[in-house]
Amino acid sequence: MVKRTSFEGDSCPIARSLEAIGDWWSLLIIREALFGLRRFGEFQSKLGMARNILSARLRALVDHGILETAPASDGSAYQEYVLTPKGRGTFPILVALRQWSEEFDDAPEEIATILVDRAKGLPVKKLEMRAEDGRLLSPADTMLKPRPAPRRRSA
Amino acid sequence: MVKRTSFEGDSCPIARSLEAIGDWWSLLIIREALFGLRRFGEFQSKLGMARNILSARLRALVDHGILETAPASDGSAYQEYVLTPKGRGTFPILVALRQWSEEFDDAPEEIATILVDRAKGLPVKKLEMRAEDGRLLSPADTMLKPRPAPRRRSA
DNA sequence: CCATTTGGTTTTATGATGCAACCACACAAG
DNA sequence: CTTGTGTGGTTGCATCATAAAACCAAATGG
Numbered sequence: 184m185v186k187r188t189s190f191e192g193d194s195c196p197i198a199r200s201l202e203a204i205g206d207w208w209s210l211l212i213i214r215e216a217l218f219g220l221r222r223f224g225e226f227q228s229k230l231g232m233a234r235n236i237l238s239a240r241l242r243a244l245v246d247h248g249i250l251e252t253a254p255a256s257d258g259s260a261y262q263e264y265v266l267t268p269k270g271r272g273t274f275p276i277l278v279a280l281r282q283w284s285e286e287f288d289d290a291p292e293e294i295a296t297i298l299v300d301r302a303k304g305l306p307v308k309k310l311e312m313r314a315e316d317g318r319l320l321s322p323a324d325t326m327l328k329p330r331p332a333p334r335r336r337s338a
Numbered sequence: 339m340v341k342r343t344s345f346e347g348d349s350c351p352i353a354r355s356l357e358a359i360g361d362w363w364s365l366l367i368i369r370e371a372l373f374g375l376r377r378f379g380e381f382q383s384k385l386g387m388a389r390n391i392l393s394a395r396l397r398a399l400v401d402h403g404i405l406e407t408a409p410a411s412d413g414s415a416y417q418e419y420v421l422t423p424k425g426r427g428t429f430p431i432l433v434a435l436r437q438w439s440e441e442f443d444d445a446p447e448e449i450a451t452i453l454v455d456r457a458k459g460l461p462v463k464k465l466e467m468r469a470e471d472g473r474l475l476s477p478a479d480t481m482l483k484p485r486p487a488p489r490r491r492s493a
Numbered sequence: 494c495c496a497t498t499t500g501g502t503t504t505t506a507t508g509a510t511g512c513a514a515c516c517a518c519a520c521a522a523g
Numbered sequence: 524c525t526t527g528t529g530t531g532g533t534t535g536c537a538t539c540a541t542a543a544a545a546c547c548a549a550a551t552g553g
Contacts, residue, residue, distance in 0.1 A: 187362060187508070187509075187540090187541060187542080188387070188541090188542080192448075194448055194449060194450035194451075195366075195369075195449075195450065195451070196435070196436045196439030196440055196443065196449045196451075197365065197366065197369055197432055197435045197436050197439070198366060199439045199443055199448075199449070200435040200436070200438050200439045200443075201362075201365060201366070201435070205360075205362065205365070206509095207342065207356075207360065207509090207510080210352065210356060210360070211345075211350075211352065211353060211356070214350075214352055217477065222530085222531090223530075223531055223532075224529085224530060224531075227531095232343070232511085233510075233511050233512060233513090234512095234531080234532070234533090235510085235511080235512085235532085235533070235534080236509090236510065236511070237532095238531080238532060238533075239509095239510095248442075248444070261518095261519085261530065261531070262531090268442075269442040271477065272438055272441060272442050273438060274467075274477045275434040275437070275438070275465045275467065276431065276434040276435055276438055277352055278434075278467055279430040279431040279433075279434040279465070280351070280352045280355040280356065280431055281351045281352050281355070282430070283355050283427055283428060283430070283431055284351030284352070284354045284355045285351055286427060287403075287423075287424040287427050288351065288354055288355075289403070293347075293349055293354075294349060294350075294351045294354070294485055295349035295350070295484065295485055296349075296350070296351075296482040296483060296484060296485060297482070297483055297484075297485050297486075298480055298481075298482060298483075299480065299481060299482070299483045300469040300470070300473070300475060300479065300480060301478075301479050301480055301481045302469070302473075302479065303469065303470075303471070304483065305469065305470045306470065307467055307468070307469065307470075307475060307480060308467075308468045308469060308470050308472075310430045310434070310465050310466075310467065311465075311466075311468075312429075312430065312433055312462055312463075312465065313462070313463045314455040314457070314458065314460065314462065314463060315455070315458075315460045315461065315462075315463050316458070317463075318455070318457075320455060320462060322372065322426065322429045323456075324455065324456050324457065325453055325454065325455060325456055325462060326453075326454060326456045327451040327452070327453060327454070328451060328452055328453075328454045328459065329450065329451060329452075330449055330450055330451060330452050331452075342509090342510060342511080342539065342540075343510085343511075361540095362540090362541080363541095377499085377500090378499075378500050378501070379498090379499060379500070382500090387542085388541075388542045388543060388544090389500080389501065389502090389543095390501085390502070390503080390541085390542080390543090391540090391541060391542070392501090393500085393501060393502075394540095394541095414499090414550080414551080415549085415550065415551095416499065416500070416549095416550080417500090
């Protein structure tokens with residue numbers, strides 16, 4: 184078989200998340216969903232992507248529990264795709280991608296929008312990594328540790 | 339043309355970042371690079387991916403300014419791939435992906451490692467989105483604003 | 494100097510993607 | 524009831540990307 188290698192059984196959480204949302208288009212669909220889009224046609228016209236690919240991606244995202252289909256909303260008998268809590272939980276990922284572009288893009292003048300605090304209209308602060316006690320951490324201040332064995336029914 | 343649609347000219351910073359690091363394998367290569375891997379063979383054996391794909395990805399990452407080739411390091415005449423500042427700047431993206439898995443994965447017991455603060459050994463705190471004045475922001479507290487016109491040579 | 498490792502490129506088979514055409518259903522007008 | 528239009532897909536086909544393995548050249552290693 185020469186099919187694309189799957190990260191499904193991988194023990195790395197980064198690989199596991201990419202398995203769910205790492206496909207081409209997937210994160211852009213989620214971005215639009217976070218923006219409020221719900222209908223097949225809305226996604227299609229906004230993203231300008233082929234409908235069969237959109238169909239496949241929506242189904243995959245539903246299978247992964249990121250979107251769910253809702254039977255209606257505005258009376259019409261069509262279904263809608265709405266984010267689950269797991270889907271809304273991708274927001275920090277999108278913010279991180281956005282901030283990385285804003286900081287390192289070779290042509291930042293081509294970036295059309297900035298994410299701002301609704302209350303004050305000022306840009307959102309850069310995401311920071313902190314320890315549990317609040318200390319600011321750099322990548323070098325961190326390390327990977329084997330996951331502690333799960334306590335069995337400790338409650 | 340039926341080639342894969344590129345997001346290169348897109349004005350959305352998320353699309354632009356995916357253009358650079360959204361390919362299958364790319365973020366995993368960056369993850370290993372952040373972990374200290376430098377040599378072609380190291381990446382290949384650690385990731386278990388086909389060498390031609392690795393070769394293409396490494397070249398693309400170099401083209402995008404995420405990796406650069408260094409002529410040596412341990413005396414041998416081979417070249418190495420090291421992260422640029424732009425490459426190291428992807429760290430928050432990887433942390434966001436990792437934390438998303440840790441929080442929402444259907445089988446979290448399969449996740450082998452946790453990211454901890456090196457000094458105390460405690461897990462890194464969840465990434466938070468904050469306003470410039472430090473207020474904690476939810477997605478609903480934010481909005482997109484058109485980028486202000488660039489001041490021309492204000493310095 | 495020959496064998497092996499390293500760091501790739503080339504070849505070939507198959508899956509993924511993009512585009513356009515087609516189909517099923519709902520709804521509205523005539 | 525028939526026609527028309529919009530929505531929400533699925534199906535074919537051409538092309539691209541990916542994977543696996545073979546191949547190759549330079550650098551060690553003995």
